Amino acid sequence: MDVKQWLLRAYRIDQQIQSKNEQIEMWETLAQKVTSDPSALPGGGGGYSSRVETYCIKIADAQAEIERQRDELISVRREIEEAINKVQNVTLRLLLEQRYLLCKGWEDIAEFMGYCVEYVKRDIHRQALRAAREIIAP
Numbered sequence: 084m085d086v087k088q089w090l091l092r093a094y095r096i097d098q099q100i101q102s103k104n105e106q107i108e109m110w111e112t113l114a115q116k117v118t119s120d121p122s123a124l125p126g127g128g129g130g131y132s133s134r135v136e137t138y139c140i141k142i143a144d145a146q147a148e149i150e151r152q153r154d155e156l157i158s159v160r161r162e163i164e165e166a167i168n169k170v171q172n173v174t175l176r177l178l179l180e181q182r183y184l185l186c187k188g189w190e191d192i193a194e195f196m197g198y199c200v201e202y203v204k205r206d207i208h209r210q211a212l213r214a215a216r217e218i219i220a221p
Contacts, residue, residue, distance in 0.1 A: 086212050086215050086216040086219055086220070087212060089163075089219055090163055090179070090182075090183040090212075090215065091183065092159045092163070093156060093159045093160045093163055093183065093184070093186075094183070094186050096152055096155055096156040096159060097156060097186070099152055100149055100152050100153065100156065103145045103148055103149045103152070104149065106141075106145050107142050107145050107146065107149075110138045110141045110142050110145070111138070111142065113134075113138055114134075114135050114138035114139065114142075117134050117135055117138070160184065163183060163184065164184060166215060166218050166219055167179045167180055167183070167184065167215065169218045170211070170214045170215060170218065171214070172210075172214060174196070174207060175207065175210055175211040175214050176211075177196065178192060178196065178203065178207050178208060178211045179211050179215060181195060181196075182208070189203060189204050
């Protein structure tokens with residue numbers, strides 16, 4: 084795995100958690116629609132309880148997966164943070180923190196650091212990845 088992908092692991096896990104939360108919202112909405120439909124009430128036919136049960140199971144499974152992913156996210160973030168903290172150059176370390184721990188965009192990072200976006204992306208980022216590579220895979 085290259086250094087950039089290694090550093091992006093926390094961001095990817097966070098994206099997966101956000102996606103699961105969106106799925107939970109969708110299933111909750113669907114379950115509410117089923118319960119608000121009078122024809123779906125018990126005795127009204129239509130498989131009301133099986134649909135609600137299916138949504139509840141999906142919600143519970145997604146919540147369990149989120150908990151697992153949160154534990155993984157904490158572990159991965161700690162590992163990435165430890166590696167970044169070993170970067171000697173403060174500017175490079177700051178860029179790595181902003182990009183890979185705080186998941187900020189290039190424009191925000193450049194403004195925060197007081198440089199133009201292209202300089203941050205092209206020069207500082209390249210140097211920061213090189214410094215991180217020496218720590219991650221010496």
